[in-house]
Amino acid sequence: MRILLVGTGGVGSAFAAIAARRDFFEAIVVADYDPARAERAAAVDERYTAAQVDASDEEAVAALCREHRITHVMNAVDPVFNMPIFRGALAAGADYLDMAMSLSKPHPERPHELPGVKLGDEQFEMAEQWSGAGRLALVGIGVEPGLSDVFARYAADHLFSEIDELGTRDGANLVVTDEQGNEIFAPSFSMWTTIEECLNPPVVWQDGEWHTTPPFSEPEVFDFPEGIGPVECVNVEHEEVLLMPRWVDCKRATFKYGLGSEFINILQVLHTLGLDRTETVRVKGVEVSPRDVVAAVLPDPATVGPRMTGKTCAGLWVTGTGKDGQPRSTYLYHVVDNAWTMEEYGHQCVVWQTAINPVVALELLARGTWSGTGVLGPEAFDAVPFLDLLTEYGSPWGQQELDPAPAG
Amino acid sequence: MRILLVGTGGVGSAFAAIAARRDFFEAIVVADYDPARAERAAAVDERYTAAQVDASDEEAVAALCREHRITHVMNAVDPVFNMPIFRGALAAGADYLDMAMSLSKPHPERPHELPGVKLGDEQFEMAEQWSGAGRLALVGIGVEPGLSDVFARYAADHLFSEIDELGTRDGANLVVTDEQGNEIFAPSFSMWTTIEECLNPPVVWQDGEWHTTPPFSEPEVFDFPEGIGPVECVNVEHEEVLLMPRWVDCKRATFKYGLGSEFINILQVLHTLGLDRTETVRVKGVEVSPRDVVAAVLPDPATVGPRMTGKTCAGLWVTGTGKDGQPRSTYLYHVVDNAWTMEEYGHQCVVWQTAINPVVALELLARGTWSGTGVLGPEAFDAVPFLDLLTEYGSPWGQQELDPAPAG
Numbered sequence: 001m002r003i004l005l006v007g008t009g010g011v012g013s014a015f016a017a018i019a020a021r022r023d024f025f026e027a028i029v030v031a032d033y034d035p036a037r038a039e040r041a042a043a044v045d046e047r048y049t050a051a052q053v054d055a056s057d058e059e060a061v062a063a064l065c066r067e068h069r070i071t072h073v074m075n076a077v078d079p080v081f082n083m084p085i086f087r088g089a090l091a092a093g094a095d096y097l098d099m100a101m102s103l104s105k106p107h108p109e110r111p112h113e114l115p116g117v118k119l120g121d122e123q124f125e126m127a128e129q130w131s132g133a134g135r136l137a138l139v140g141i142g143v144e145p146g147l148s149d150v151f152a153r154y155a156a157d158h159l160f161s162e163i164d165e166l167g168t169r170d171g172a173n174l175v176v177t178d179e180q181g182n183e184i185f186a187p188s189f190s191m192w193t194t195i196e197e198c199l200n201p202p203v204v205w206q207d208g209e210w211h212t213t214p215p216f217s218e219p220e221v222f223d224f225p226e227g228i229g230p231v232e233c234v235n236v237e238h239e240e241v242l243l244m245p246r247w248v249d250c251k252r253a254t255f256k257y258g259l260g261s262e263f264i265n266i267l268q269v270l271h272t273l274g275l276d277r278t279e280t281v282r283v284k285g286v287e288v289s290p291r292d293v294v295a296a297v298l299p300d301p302a303t304v305g306p307r308m309t310g311k312t313c314a315g316l317w318v319t320g321t322g323k324d325g326q327p328r329s330t331y332l333y334h335v336v337d338n339a340w341t342m343e344e345y346g347h348q349c350v351v352w353q354t355a356i357n358p359v360v361a362l363e364l365l366a367r368g369t370w371s372g373t374g375v376l377g378p379e380a381f382d383a384v385p386f387l388d389l390l391t392e393y394g395s396p397w398g399q400q401e402l403d404p405a406p407a408g
Numbered sequence: 409m410r411i412l413l414v415g416t417g418g419v420g421s422a423f424a425a426i427a428a429r430r431d432f433f434e435a436i437v438v439a440d441y442d443p444a445r446a447e448r449a450a451a452v453d454e455r456y457t458a459a460q461v462d463a464s465d466e467e468a469v470a471a472l473c474r475e476h477r478i479t480h481v482m483n484a485v486d487p488v489f490n491m492p493i494f495r496g497a498l499a500a501g502a503d504y505l506d507m508a509m510s511l512s513k514p515h516p517e518r519p520h521e522l523p524g525v526k527l528g529d530e531q532f533e534m535a536e537q538w539s540g541a542g543r544l545a546l547v548g549i550g551v552e553p554g555l556s557d558v559f560a561r562y563a564a565d566h567l568f569s570e571i572d573e574l575g576t577r578d579g580a581n582l583v584v585t586d587e588q589g590n591e592i593f594a595p596s597f598s599m600w601t602t603i604e605e606c607l608n609p610p611v612v613w614q615d616g617e618w619h620t621t622p623p624f625s626e627p628e629v630f631d632f633p634e635g636i637g638p639v640e641c642v643n644v645e646h647e648e649v650l651l652m653p654r655w656v657d658c659k660r661a662t663f664k665y666g667l668g669s670e671f672i673n674i675l676q677v678l679h680t681l682g683l684d685r686t687e688t689v690r691v692k693g694v695e696v697s698p699r700d701v702v703a704a705v706l707p708d709p710a711t712v713g714p715r716m717t718g719k720t721c722a723g724l725w726v727t728g729t730g731k732d733g734q735p736r737s738t739y740l741y742h743v744v745d746n747a748w749t750m751e752e753y754g755h756q757c758v759v760w761q762t763a764i765n766p767v768v769a770l771e772l773l774a775r776g777t778w779s780g781t782g783v784l785g786p787e788a789f790d791a792v793p794f795l796d797l798l799t800e801y802g803s804p805w806g807q808q809e810l811d812p813a814p815a816g
Contacts, residue, residue, distance in 0.1 A: 185680050265677065272674070273702065281701070288694055293683075
């Protein structure tokens with residue numbers, strides 16, 4: 001296996017650090033638009049070669065694949081560049097993996113009721129070309145989407161006879177402090193992207209079809225395990241809702257993000273004032289995008305790892321009927337402590353938790369344990385070997401039985 | 409009486425429109441840094457002459473006074489320019505009025521406990537020069553400070569034998585809508601100034617001394633009269649707290665602004681994110697002040713009048729012992745309906761309510777009903793003729809008896 005890693009930001013760099021401890025591949029070409037950043041990420045292993053690439057240029061991606069006889073393209077850049085990388089890989093005869101899917105566009109008239117172009121639609125439209133070429137595009141194989149989708153398959157195969165809801169629930173108790181030890185507001189992910197994700201109309205799968213809602217809908221306090229505790233979660237547009245129902249029978253699929261009431265409030269205020277806007281405004285003779293200004297006043301998420309404490313939890317809350325015919329409510333989850341990832345890998349827990357999953361998936365593909373063609377989500381594959389290998393990597397998952405009494 | 413009006417923003421223009429209906433003065437020189445703006449404000453009356461002036465230039469203010477044989481300088485610009493106008497008037501032998509006092513500076517070590525330089529300190533330091541010259545500086549004679557201070561004097565002279573608290577309480581139910589009739593967030597006053605005022609440490613007079621608190625302290629829901637109803641109010645730094653105890657005996661003086669919980673929340677979020685900062689940040693190659701960006705994304709307060717509905721209330725809540733020796737709790741207030749000010753004067757209610765009070769005061773000074781020398785607040789004068797003349801202007805005040813049972 002010869003991998004092309006496209007993108008050496010937070011997640012790409014963590015991918016390189018995690019893969020360096022495994023022997024399932026022959027080589028990784030570590031590529032970035034910024035050659036110096038690629039060099040730094042490639043320095044961790046002698047099987048790595050740095051390269052420069054423009055991720056928006058399909059031909060350049062294909063050429064780099066051919067030059068290095070790439071078998072698998074690992075896309076670790078912003079999903080705005082998904083399509084050129086996806087097409088470039090196919091053109092060069094390589095398999096492809098990503099951790100976020102092609103972007104959505106809201107419904108032009110009824111954005112808070114109906115989906116417009118959905119996440120991943122552009123990629124799924126090319127499914128026959130991938131299967132026709134005998135090649136695999138494994139889409140959405142980060143932690144969420146990714147591990148959450150593996151949990152969905154596991155629940156369907158081993159825990160439930162009938163599933164009411166596949167409810168991805170993400171929460172954390174991460175705290176960032178300044179040099180004086182005072183808690184500060186510092187998102188662990190790009191504020192620009194968080195605004196985009198959280199203000200897009202969330203999508204829900206219900207009784208055989210997708211619909212959308214206004215932002216921050218259906219707030220719910222979910223009690224996260226391993227000491228994280230209760231966090232306010234709201235519907236957010238996310239790939240799981242589009243992926244899971246394609247392979248796993250369920251009445252309902254949701255994604256709720258544990259933003260917490262403070263963060264939700266901040267996003268709502270930014271929206272009320274129009275500070276989420278990307279179009280520029282004129283301010284004392286200069287033109288700036290308000291959203292860029294918001295991102296600029298906050299600490300760079302790439303630098304907050306050493307000043308961050310706490311744990312992050314990704315997981316799937318499944319409700320329905322167990323294999324025994326009784327009502328069942330189970331939370332399948334993966335918790336990572338920032339202190340551990342910083343000490344072990346030098347990467348903060350949120351990006352590390354995203355990056356470990358495609359390494360595990362590539363190892364299963366290299367072994368032949370996982371195989372397939374077409375455009376497939378993680379739930380199209382057997383979950384057990386994935387979960388076992390994740391545990392073998394030193395990062396076990398958990399299972400918690402909840403009270404199956406219906407909430408409503 | 410020959411008046412120099414310095415500043416033709418919202419309040420200055422409303423002052424010119426209100427004074428035009430009165431005959432107590434001979435002439436007004438209407439001056440602004442922007443000559444076109446001065447011309448527009450001066451066009452409403454043939455006794456008015458437009459002039460250009462730099463309010464930061466003490467000599468220029470004095471020269472303009474001498475040129476036009478000015479007897480009274482009416483300061484209607486941002487209080488950052490108070491001192492040059494105040495000094496320029498004295499140098500030219502004119503009396504002086506303003507509606508906000510010289511600025512404060514927080515205590516360098518304990519900003520949320522002790523005052524540093526207080527509002528008006530710079531002006532009061534020159535009190536002997538004013539009285540020595542036989543000239544009057546009547547400071548803080550807008551609506552708040554201004555009418556609120558007149559209410560304090562009225563309460564002390566006519567309603568109370570002993571005062572526990574002089575509590576200025578300001579609230580409104582103003583709503584601004586967009587072209588489609590949807591309610592939008594649009595402050596009726598400069599957002600830049602509102603941030604400045606509300607994030608400065610509020611000052612409180614208690615038992616013979618001033619102290620400060622953190623921003624937004626001591627929240628309280630006050631039920632405003634004439635249909636406005638309950639609004640959440642918090643301590644805000646304001647001149648009344650510095651003025652009233654100098655002339656009126658009281659155990660406590662406070663100013664609480666009915667920002668409402670939504671506006672308080674917005675200001676707190678802006679502060680949490682650092683978007684209240686005035687120092688520039690670098691955003692994609694340009695330098696901008698985050699606070700300027702916040703102001704730039706919101707509608708211009710000068711333009712919202714026609715799309716605004718509702719009433720604004722300025723008032724003073726007095727508690728203590730009545731003239732009959734019984735506990736008493738009285739709210740003295742002035743409510744203005746935006747529909748009325750827009751129709752009658754073409755100015756929105758918040759600026760109109762500020763501007764009417766110095767017109768009334770100048771008329772009392774012209775008549776000789778009010779007279780004095782030195783640096784004096786409105787509570788240094790007899791309140792009754794002021795309140796009677798305000799009513800004669802068509803804008804009556806009100807009095808509401810409240811339950812005198814102590815709140816705590």
